[in-house]
Amino acid sequence: MMRNISCFLLVAICLGFVTKMDAQHKRYAIQNGFGIQGGLTQFDIITDNFTTKANTGWIGGLSAYVDIPHKWYNVSYVIQLSENSLDVGASPSGLSESEFVEYKMLTAQMGLLMHAKLANRYLTLDFGPMLQYNGELEQKDKTKGNYIINGYNNLLVGDLTEISQFNVDGVVGITAGFDNLRLRAHYIYGFTNILNKLNDQQLDVDGNSSGKFKGNQSMLAFSVFFLF
Template sequence: MKKIQRFLLVVILLTFVTKTFAQRGNYRITNGFSISGGYSQFDIVTNNFETKAGNGFAAGFLATVDIPNQWYNIGFGLQFAENTLGISGRQDLISANHTFIDYKLMKVQAVLLANIKVVENIFTIDVGPMIQYNSSLELKDDTEKNYYITNYNTLMADDITDISKFNFNGVVGASVGIKNIKLRGQYIYGFTNILKNLENKNLDTSGGNARFKGNQSMMVFGATISF
């Protein structure tokens, strides 16, 4: 909650400074609002588990502050996403057959973007920080909760669900289109360790690494409609 409050404070201050600068330079500020939606893919980059990227969706809204005659816009907003993730496991201790256990993850992401105008009103490169609150990993099939995780002797599928809830990400992407409709692609990388909270669970990590480290990797492909 404190991280979100700090993010909102930064957004308010940045908007104030942007408006002040625009007024001093006699620029006309254009405020915009857009909604977005599309396909997303999510994975966790880690040496602890064998993972398989899962598909999902992402949708949200973005407010923009456009200063004519400047090389950038400022955008800030919220994105909501649901994704799946596969983690390799086995049905029993002695089984040689491994399968991917499917998990589901919900995310709310607050983002602040600098939209670099490559071709004004047509093509921008979008970069900035993102604060994320996510759910725990949720097993899509409860019958798999007692499966054993690959790379560990007795660690079970249900043991690794309580991952870190607050994470800090970086975003880089691009938007291209005409008038009020644009196609958008984003790559989101997690700077914080999304598996860190597992180290506080006194898990039996025999056979594997007791230090959990993982960074989220997420791609979003979709469209935005501006008003």
């Protein structure tokens, strides 16, 4: 249901934008279209509360774009879905050996991007805001739910699932290629505290002096873009 609503909003915004451009007195060869992307991600959470390590995932999405030849920029509206992985340091109860426990997180993002032309439309600097809805952190190995998070006496791997699910991101990156095929590298940083919901759960933080839970997501997305 959420995915359908997002698609309807995207179509409505794009139609409004195109109508406005056609209504101008001076006409330009403005090109409108859409694209499909797919690729890989590298995801991490920047935090002082845990020991984390970036892990890989996948990303896919749709984009509606407007190529404006008389401006220094182009515009696109993006909806993308990804499954990201994250490693957090933990150790079995009663043992000193530490290892990384893997979590996964599903993410839906919708953004408005500006594309500054570095070499016409074939090489652009991309930037803009993005709204994000993500699922909870989910353990990939359910048998490690009782592992203790590094730096704590009693905080368990299974305690870290309910993180904040609505977040605001910023995007910057590069897109390069030809009319119908382009490569894209984007860095997506979370401005909001993705761990904030953990502060409301009265978790046992004995043994750690880092204070309240605070973390910002850090995502690299490398994708191939097919334009139509």
